[in-house]
Amino acid sequence: MPIIAPSLLAANFLRLEDECRMINESKADWLHLDVMDGRFVPNISFGLPVIQQIRKATDKVCDVHLMIEEPERYAEAFKKAGADRLIVHLEACRHLHRNIQQIKSLGMKAVVALNPHSPADLLCDVLQDLDGVLVMSVNPGFGGQEFIPHTFQKIRNLRRMIHDRGLDTLIEIDGGVTLENAASLVKSGADVLVAGNTVFSSPDPKATIYALKYVD
Numbered sequence: 001m002p003i004i005a006p007s008l009l010a011a012n013f014l015r016l017e018d019e020c021r022m023i024n025e026s027k028a029d030w031l032h033l034d035v036m037d038g039r040f041v042p043n044i045s046f047g048l049p050v051i052q053q054i055r056k057a058t059d060k061v062c063d064v065h066l067m068i069e070e071p072e073r074y075a076e077a078f079k080k081a082g083a084d085r086l087i088v089h090l091e092a093c094r095h096l097h098r099n100i101q102q103i104k105s106l107g108m109k110a111v112v113a114l115n116p117h118s119p120a121d122l123l124c125d126v127l128q129d130l131d132g133v134l135v136m137s138v139n140p141g142f143g144g145q146e147f148i149p150h151t152f153q154k155i156r157n158l159r160r161m162i163h164d165r166g167l168d169t170l171i172e173i174d175g176g177v178t179l180e181n182a183a184s185l186v187k188s189g190a191d192v193l194v195a196g197n198t199v200f201s202s203p204d205p206k207a208t209i210y211a212l213k214y215v216d
Contacts, residue, residue: 003192005030010196020057026206027213030061032194037068041141055082085109120157138175147176159189182215
């Protein structure tokens with residue numbers, strides 16, 4: 001049974017309190033929060049003040065995804081804002097091991113994200129230090145993109161690496177997750193499904209979250 005993490009980026013920002021209430025009442029496990037700086041990715045989303053308010057409005061795990069340059073400069077601030085899990089991109093970190101240790105020292109779960117062009121093998125020397133790996137199944141920066149099929153093979157590669165080392169590292173998938181591909185993602189080895197448009201564009205978001213949670 002996968003962990004479901006609706007992505008707030010696709011929510012109605014005029015009704016964030018209502019959207020958080022819906023998530024609280026749903027079968028969602030986490031709330032995924034995308035922070036974009038307009039440098040690492042070609043878009044700007046939201047930052048610390050919004051996350052501080054979201055933290056007050058939900059008791060779900062706050063899964064904060066930093067699509068930003070120099071994430072080490074802001075890790076402590078995101079911890080104070082309410083992040084439970086902090087995701088940094090391999091491609092944005094010159095000293096990735098140091099970034100991971102910083103996140104863990106602040107009391108958060110440490111997760112590293114891989115862009116579509118980055119192979120799973122790049123994490124072989126830090127995998128044992130991670131609580132999760134986020135696989136980008138679209139190019140980061142915008143919601144509503146089409147799922148990249150090669151993601152399935154990357155998930156299988158990661159699952160093999162995790163299994164061979166006897167680790168309990170979670171595999172998280174972000175981008176283009178739908179009711180149609182959710183079962184295949186889980187069968188390939190995914191533990192966490194991040195879903196934005198699939199949830200928030202649904203006429204019945206709670207029913208959609210339920211369907212993702214109990215996907216066959």
